Amino acid sequence: xxxxxxxxxxxxxxxxxxxxxxxxxxxxxxxxxxxxxxxxxxxxxxxxxxxxxxxxxxxxxxxxxxxxxxxxxxxxxxxxxxxxxxxxxxxxxxxxxxxxxxxxxxxxxxxxxxxxxxxxxxxxxxxxxxxxxxxxxxxxxxxxxxxxxxxxxxxxxxxxxxxxxxxxxxxxxxxxxxxxxxxxxxxxxxxxxxxxxxxxxxxxxxxxxxxxxxxxxxxxxxxxxxxxxxxxxxxxxxxxxxxxxxxxxxxxxxxxxxxxxxxxxxxxxxxxxxxxxxxxxxxxxxxxxxxxxxxxxxxxxxxxxxxx
Amino acid sequence: xxxxxxxxxxxxxxxxxxxxxxxxxxxxxxxxxxxxxxxxxxxxxxxxxxxxxxxxxxxxxxxxxxxxxxxxxxxxxxxxxxxxxxxxxxxxxxxxxxxxxxxxxxxxxxxxxxxxxxxxxxxxxxxxxxxxxxxxxxxxxxxxxxxxxxxxxxxxxxxxxxxxxxxxxxxxxxxxxxxxxxxxxxxxxxxxxxxxxxxxxxxxxxxxxxxxxxxxxxxxxxxxxxxxxxxxxxxxxxxxxxxxxxxxxxxxxxxxxxxxxxxxxxxxxxxxxxxxxxxxx
Numbered sequence: 001x002x003x004x005x006x007x008x009x010x011x012x013x014x015x016x017x018x019x020x021x022x023x024x025x026x027x028x029x030x031x032x033x034x035x036x037x038x039x040x041x042x043x044x045x046x047x048x049x050x051x052x053x054x055x056x057x058x059x060x061x062x063x064x065x066x067x068x069x070x071x072x073x074x075x076x077x078x079x080x081x082x083x084x085x086x087x088x089x090x091x092x093x094x095x096x097x098x099x100x101x102x103x104x105x106x107x108x109x110x111x112x113x114x115x116x117x118x119x120x121x122x123x124x125x126x127x128x129x130x131x132x133x134x135x136x137x138x139x140x141x142x143x144x145x146x147x148x149x150x151x152x153x154x155x156x157x158x159x160x161x162x163x164x165x166x167x168x169x170x171x172x173x174x175x176x177x178x179x180x181x182x183x184x185x186x187x188x189x190x191x192x193x194x195x196x197x198x199x200x201x202x203x204x205x206x207x208x209x210x211x212x213x214x215x216x217x218x219x220x221x222x223x224x225x226x227x228x229x230x231x232x233x234x235x236x237x238x239x240x241x242x243x244x245x246x247x248x249x250x251x252x253x254x255x256x257x258x259x260x261x262x263x264x265x266x267x268x269x270x271x272x273x274x275x276x277x278x279x280x281x282x283x284x285x286x287x288x289x290x291x292x293x294x295x296x297x298x299x300x301x302x303x304x305x306x307x308x
Numbered sequence: 309x310x311x312x313x314x315x316x317x318x319x320x321x322x323x324x325x326x327x328x329x330x331x332x333x334x335x336x337x338x339x340x341x342x343x344x345x346x347x348x349x350x351x352x353x354x355x356x357x358x359x360x361x362x363x364x365x366x367x368x369x370x371x372x373x374x375x376x377x378x379x380x381x382x383x384x385x386x387x388x389x390x391x392x393x394x395x396x397x398x399x400x401x402x403x404x405x406x407x408x409x410x411x412x413x414x415x416x417x418x419x420x421x422x423x424x425x426x427x428x429x430x431x432x433x434x435x436x437x438x439x440x441x442x443x444x445x446x447x448x449x450x451x452x453x454x455x456x457x458x459x460x461x462x463x464x465x466x467x468x469x470x471x472x473x474x475x476x477x478x479x480x481x482x483x484x485x486x487x488x489x490x491x492x493x494x495x496x497x498x499x500x501x502x503x504x505x506x507x508x509x510x511x512x513x514x515x516x517x518x519x520x521x522x523x524x525x526x527x528x529x530x531x532x533x534x535x536x537x538x539x540x541x542x543x544x545x546x547x548x549x550x551x552x553x554x555x556x557x558x559x560x561x562x563x564x565x566x567x568x569x570x571x572x573x574x575x576x577x578x579x580x581x582x583x584x585x586x587x588x589x
């Protein structure tokens with residue numbers, strides 16, 4: 001779901017809207033709950049209940065499929081946390097996410113700077129911008145089949161590189177390959193956001209730096225980067241949250257294989273539930289993933305608050 | 309002096325252009341190859357040396373997809389689910405955004421934090437209890453099962469974007485209607501909603517794209533072929549016809565067209581709606 005990543009939401013947006021007015025405040029407060037009722041009900045049913053349920057499942061055995069579940073304490077957690085496959089998946093997820101996010105930033109910033117260059121015409125800027133945004137328009141299922149065709153042993157990539165490589169089936173290469181595919185799929189989000197950020201930097205900052213004798217490289221590090229810093233941190237955290245949750249792309253390219261070299265926490269959990277039918281262990285892994293995501297979410301919310 | 313500056317500018321210019329072209333090959337090359345493959349016969353896709361356009365250029369793969377009732381059903385399902393999710397999300401989000409933008413109430417800050425944090429909850433964490441719930445409620449392999457679970461992804465964004473948009477609209481507009489004795493609901497639907505159309509369209513497009521692209525829940529909460537959506541349909545095509553690559557590519561392109569159209573045609577609308585939403589009052 002690459003399109004999920006369109007705009008970093010602004011946490012203060014919801015709060016700063018209404019101005020406090022003492023008069024009619026009580027009546028209006030009651031009214032506002034009426035307008036919020038559908039949201040509150042949906043959040044309760046789709047968020048609070050499931051999270052309570054999944055935590056409950058993680059302390060029982062035989063959940064969902066059988067009606068005779070028993071409380072097992074922390075046994076599931078011991079099983080998952082001592083499973084080497086869980087740690088293998090954690091390591092893969094960390095590699096996949098951090099490399100993807102880092103390269104997304106470098107590529108996104110490079111393309112944004114090239115597109116923002118005063119040396120190219122308005123028309124070519126528009127054309128290149130559209131071409132560069134292309135990967136953004138495809139859903140993970142399409143991206144997966146596209147790269148499976150391009151990277152197939154007798155596909156065009158092997159022809160162009162004059163190689164004969166099983167990019168997605170070779171245990172040495174598969175993790176790097178899926179990371180590369182994810183890099184291709186995800187950099188436009190950075191590019192578009194950073195291009196907007198670059199265009200928002202006041203021109204007089206650059207002019208003042210030039211008058212002071214700063215070179216282009218110095219201006220980049222001392223004007224551009226500090227000005228973009230808040231956007232960059234938001235983008236890094238959001239992308240880290242989303243990339244670490246990636247499922248479809250992995251599932252449809254390698255399915256976590258060969259063996260376990262591209263197994264992510266998401267595919268590991270999915271297999272526990274829908275291949276092994278062990279929903280108790282799957283719930284336990286799901287709770288552990290939730291805890292890891294919460295750490296990133298707290299960092300993100302804090303950063304957004306600090307920006308205001 | 310001027311000669312060297314000119315030469316340096318020209319050199320820098322060709323450097324930038326070379327970089328841009330290299331980037332374009334990386335970004336658009338695979339997409340071009342997908343497009344080209346969808347017009348080939350299946351045997352030509354892997355022929356050596358590869359050619360962009362071959363002698364048997366045809367729309368056969370597209371015809372095959374568009375005349376197959378099974379694949380057409382995938383499209384019908386995706387339009388139905390994404391359309392329903394969009395309408396329901398907009399209805400709920402418009403009312404919530406109105407409350408956030410125009411009212412003060414107890415718990416506003418807490419609810420704000422909840423709505424933001426919901427976006428960070430991993431889909432795989434929700435999937436396990438959703439599966440249990442959907443089966444228990446008899447919604448397994450049904451449209452409502454997909455529609456309601458998708459709203460957990462779409463609603464938080466829709467509320468945040470919609471509130472941001474309404475915050476940019478002067479309060480005096482709807483206040484005036486209310487002073488005239490009309491209720492809040494009238495003020496919302498008669499005044500705020502009509503002038504919020506650009507914001508509503510942006511949020512609607514965005515919601516539709518999220519629902520159209522969803523994969524994990526569609527994979528797990530439906531079972532039969534006639535309930536599958538386009539992303540799952542693409543996957544099914546791979547197993548079924550033992551790799552009819554031209555048809556898989558045609559299906560992928562047809563499946564991307566709604567998002568492409570929404571994005572390109574309404575891009576200006578969309579981006580102005582987004583930027584308007586991001587301005588704080």
